[in-house]
Amino acid sequence: MKTRWLQVLKPLSPRARRVLGSLSFVLPILLWAFVSYVPSVWHPQVLITKPGSVEYLEPGMRMDKDAFDDEVASAREDNKPPPEGYPSNPIYLPAPHEVAIALYTAFTTPPVSQDGQWLHQSLWHSIQIIFWGFVISSVIGVPLGVLCGTYGVFARLNEPFVEFFRYLPAPAFGALAVAILGIYDGPKITIIVIGTLFQQILIIANTTRKLDVGLVEAALTLGTKNAKLLTRVVIPGILPDLYRDQRILLGWAWTYLIVAELIGTTSGITWFITLQARYQHFANVYAAIIMIGIIGVGTDMILALLGRRFFPWDRSLEKSN
Amino acid sequence: MSRKANLGWTMGLVLGLASIAMRPATAAPLTVGYSDWPGWDTWQIAIDKGWIKEAGIDLTFQWFDYSASMDAFSAGKLDADLMTNGDTLVTGAGGGKGIMIMLTDYSSGNDMIVAKPGIKSLKDLKGKKIGIEVGLVEHLLLLHGLQASGMKEKDVKLVNAKTNETPQVLASGQVSAIGAWQPISGQAMKGSPGAHPIYTSSQAPGLIYDVLAVSPASLNAHRADWMKLIGVWDRVVHYIADPATQDDAIKIMAGRVDMKPEDFKPLLQGTHLIDVAEGKKTFKKADGLTSLYGSSKIADDFNVANDVYKKAQDINSYIDPSLTNAQ
Numbered sequence: 001m002k003t004r005w006l007q008v009l010k011p012l013s014p015r016a017r018r019v020l021g022s023l024s025f026v027l028p029i030l031l032w033a034f035v036s037y038v039p040s041v042w043h044p045q046v047l048i049t050k051p052g053s054v055e056y057l058e059p060g061m062r063m064d065k066d067a068f069d070d071e072v073a074s075a076r077e078d079n080k081p082p083p084e085g086y087p088s089n090p091i092y093l094p095a096p097h098e099v100a101i102a103l104y105t106a107f108t109t110p111p112v113s114q115d116g117q118w119l120h121q122s123l124w125h126s127i128q129i130i131f132w133g134f135v136i137s138s139v140i141g142v143p144l145g146v147l148c149g150t151y152g153v154f155a156r157l158n159e160p161f162v163e164f165f166r167y168l169p170a171p172a173f174g175a176l177a178v179a180i181l182g183i184y185d186g187p188k189i190t191i192i193v194i195g196t197l198f199q200q201i202l203i204i205a206n207t208t209r210k211l212d213v214g215l216v217e218a219a220l221t222l223g224t225k226n227a228k229l230l231t232r233v234v235i236p237g238i239l240p241d242l243y244r245d246q247r248i249l250l251g252w253a254w255t256y257l258i259v260a261e262l263i264g265t266t267s268g269i270t271w272f273i274t275l276q277a278r279y280q281h282f283a284n285v286y287a288a289i290i291m292i293g294i295i296g297v298g299t300d301m302i303l304a305l306l307g308r309r310f311f312p313w314d315r316s317l318e319k320s321n
Numbered sequence: 322m323s324r325k326a327n328l329g330w331t332m333g334l335v336l337g338l339a340s341i342a343m344r345p346a347t348a349a350p351l352t353v354g355y356s357d358w359p360g361w362d363t364w365q366i367a368i369d370k371g372w373i374k375e376a377g378i379d380l381t382f383q384w385f386d387y388s389a390s391m392d393a394f395s396a397g398k399l400d401a402d403l404m405t406n407g408d409t410l411v412t413g414a415g416g417g418k419g420i421m422i423m424l425t426d427y428s429s430g431n432d433m434i435v436a437k438p439g440i441k442s443l444k445d446l447k448g449k450k451i452g453i454e455v456g457l458v459e460h461l462l463l464l465h466g467l468q469a470s471g472m473k474e475k476d477v478k479l480v481n482a483k484t485n486e487t488p489q490v491l492a493s494g495q496v497s498a499i500g501a502w503q504p505i506s507g508q509a510m511k512g513s514p515g516a517h518p519i520y521t522s523s524q525a526p527g528l529i530y531d532v533l534a535v536s537p538a539s540l541n542a543h544r545a546d547w548m549k550l551i552g553v554w555d556r557v558v559h560y561i562a563d564p565a566t567q568d569d570a571i572k573i574m575a576g577r578v579d580m581k582p583e584d585f586k587p588l589l590q591g592t593h594l595i596d597v598a599e600g601k602k603t604f605k606k607a608d609g610l611t612s613l614y615g616s617s618k619i620a621d622d623f624n625v626a627n628d629v630y631k632k633a634q635d636i637n638s639y640i641d642p643s644l645t646n647a648q
Binding site: 048057062067091111174178183262265266 | 352384385389485504512577578
């Protein structure tokens, strides 16, 4: 049977899903490889291999192609040995294989300092920061969001301020968080909470509002009282959507990690990233970024699988995954 | 979700919150903040060799981003922080007073103004743009250099840029020079071939002293411990200076910042470490850059002139030479 690709709102065949799913990763990587390995694409600089007669050059330096061509021309004119080199991209864009190697060696390199940490220890520390930040944010944000979505009183009392506060830059509260909670994990977790909580309240309140009015009306007709309406109708009704919101918000929390970990003592994966960036080891930086991506996607996939077990009746979950 | 699962979740949360809340309550060793500067990576030697414990001091070093360490010190969460003398005045003016009890080093080349090829001296920068983080040490260095070559700040155009980003700023070609410290200045030269330093801190030694600034409360309560720490510092400086142990010293310091020892070595040459004997001399009151007092006065004038803070600081109240002098 011929596969028809463009059908509105029709599920794809499992095979097509697999192919497209892997393509979504393969295409960007191919693009990256294309830019990195085909010298005629971009490559605005020259990586010097031999400095020739140019005093200020050293092997391993990168310079702009135009400047390099000028130096070669002027050396030729003076009958001096010209500098040599090959086209390269700026140091800020390492090639895929360099990042792949860095991804491996980053884990196998032992810490040199005695109070240093292995990379997996740093990563684990970061994961804990995210976990606690997200848990604390959820403990406040989920109930408050559900209440705001259910009762107009809570919504009016909270939402105008929350709307305002969510625009404030979370990292700006770093110094205050340090002053109150010390220099270790407390202020970092706080930044994650500030960054996540206010979005969480609004998103969950909106999700709650989208609950099918028919369900509530039916329950009211059957004589359900306020508290029971909340626990037996509203919450079960929005649970699958709430779960999906939480998955999205967890990703949101991750985006605050780098700024959070720079507050107080430098720790976790951020310590690794900032240090490697300062010394321009960008292969290591990208390796670390990819690790964060893998952890994030991995967690999300596990949560999606769990979601299907928790809420087998929810059809939109199946569609999206 | 079942009730039981809910309960487990709640329990986990409560325990977690409790463990976070309890953490700061455990024993309180003295805490010192340090950050990425060749003159401070040196402390890693004392840490790795166990010299601090050996001296009988209950003290830990915590690694920070430089400005984060000043925030933590201002907030009273650190007993001491490693800062420049100028920045000690800045945090002090903001209420987080620190007393400079010992010197670690002065910059002798690691801070620099790096210019594009073709520009030979500061004089050539007349009317040109310079990328610099306004109000920070390189700004001070630039002003000092301009003054020495008979120019004024008005003769050049300053473009405010984060020091960390100056390599890209210089490479963009939109400025003629930048100001940065090592290792950033080194990266800037690597990224723009032909770029070279036209003025460095080696031409103004003592303009930027690096010090250990201790909070007055901690200094009062733990004076004996801080005194012992100065002894440890002397040991560190001599371990680095001694040709027999220098390689090991460099290996440890390079390890702190994940560099190769051979890459780290040149950075050390741009940092003049100050042992106790030299520290005593620098603590003598005098005008000019050979004295911490004179240097701090210049930094204070700079800070007031650039609106970093409004009121001139009382330099004497920031400096306590007695601990170094008692060694």
